[in-house]
Amino acid sequence: xxxxxxxxxxxxxxxxxxxxxxxxQSPMTLDYSALKxxxxxxxxxxxxxxxxxxxxxxxxxxxxxxxxxESNTEAAKVxxxxxxxxxxxxxxxxxxxxxxDHNVSVYTLGIGSSEGTTIPLYEESTGQLIGYKRDRxxxxxxxxxxxxxxxxxxNEGNGAYYEITRGNDGIDAFLARVDELEKGEFxxxxxxxxxxxxxxxxxxxLLCFIAYAFFxxxxxxKV
Numbered sequence: 001x002x003x004x005x006x007x008x009x010x011x012x013x014x015x016x017x018x019x020x021x022x023x024x025q026s027p028m029t030l031d032y033s034a035l036k037x038x039x040x041x042x043x044x045x046x047x048x049x050x051x052x053x054x055x056x057x058x059x060x061x062x063x064x065x066x067x068x069x070e071s072n073t074e075a076a077k078v079x080x081x082x083x084x085x086x087x088x089x090x091x092x093x094x095x096x097x098x099x100x101d102h103n104v105s106v107y108t109l110g111i112g113s114s115e116g117t118t119i120p121l122y123e124e125s126t127g128q129l130i131g132y133k134r135d136r137x138x139x140x141x142x143x144x145x146x147x148x149x150x151x152x153x154x155n156e157g158n159g160a161y162y163e164i165t166r167g168n169d170g171i172d173a174f175l176a177r178v179d180e181l182e183k184g185e186f187x188x189x190x191x192x193x194x195x196x197x198x199x200x201x202x203x204x205x206l207l208c209f210i211a212y213a214f215f216x217x218x219x220x221x222k223v
Contacts, residue, residue, distance in 0.1 A: 108159065
């Protein structure tokens with residue numbers, strides 16, 4: 001989707017990238033063009049670990065929400081986790097509960113296949129297949145979708161589980177659900193073109209945490 005066209009919708013968006021560690025790639029912002037730039041420059045090869053840790057990601061996302069609360073305590077908060085569900089870190093239960101205590105609804109988007117799949121890489125300009133994702137040792141990376149883990153996180157977090165497809169069906173379903181949370185209060189929006197980003201987003205399912213905070217004060221017409 002085109003973030004620039006949606007910058008008047010009043011939703012503050014942040015981005016956390018995580019593997020075994022988590023980093024605030026973009027703090028909460030209304031500047032969607034800047035957020036899109038942050039999203040495009042993410043390089044999973046530069047992350048210090050190939051293992052994933054939901055606990056670290058949740059804690060970093062919570063800190064971002066807390067900074068938002070300082071300026072608007074009434075904001076409705078939605079967190080979207082995009083992952084294959086593999087978790088090699090410490091237990092995330094306490095961190096998830098902390099999000100719930102701060103009225104954050106946690107949704108999950110699953111990437112990959114339960115049978116295990118390679119991660120295709122495409123030439124950005126032509127869309128032509130140029131190979132498959134490899135680790136630092138040159139071995140082809142495979143990823144397996146852990147649906148039960150992601151479903152449990154979403155269920156405990158008062159959210160819902162969806163799956164990413166090349167047709168963006170899962171993303172569209174998520175956006176439709178968010179729109180229902182405060183019907184008529186704010187417009188629905190997308191944060192990135194997942195058809196173009198799919199190949200690197202699948203990398204070990206460790207890519208990103210997208211945090212949405214919808215402000216009730218913005219009463220826009222639905223697009």
